[in-house]
Amino acid sequence: MLEIRPNCECCDRDLPPESREAMICTFECTFCADCVAGVLGGVCPNCGGEFVPRPIRPAALLAKYPASTKRVLKAEGCGPAEAA
Template identity: 80%
Template sequence: MLELRPNCECCDRDLPPESPEAMICTFECTFCADCVANVLSHTCPNCGGGFVRRPVRPAAMLAKYPASARRVLKVEGCKPSRAA
């Protein structure tokens, strides 16, 4: 089950569970669509993978399986990914 992290790891923008702006990689690194496109060039700085839009958990399931409250933020700052 996806963790549904509450923020962008790059800019710390809030990304509620229903946000269409939340993007994830295969390791659930979570970034906003703006940072993915304009800072990261669509490549995860943590694992080098690509991004997809994070699915929205239906409200009934969100009540039973709530989103994470753990905020993850890159303390060293968010740097553009290097092309491999």
């Protein structure tokens, strides 16, 4: 089950569970659509993977399966992933 993290790891923008601006990679690194397009060039800086829109958990299920409240922020800043 997805954690549904509450913020962009790059700019710390709030990304509530119903946000259509949240993008995730296969490891669930979470970034806003603006950072994915403008800063990251569509590539996750943590794993080098692609991003897809984060699914929205139906509101009726959020009570039973709540979104995470743990904020993750890249302390070293964020930029495009380095080539391997």
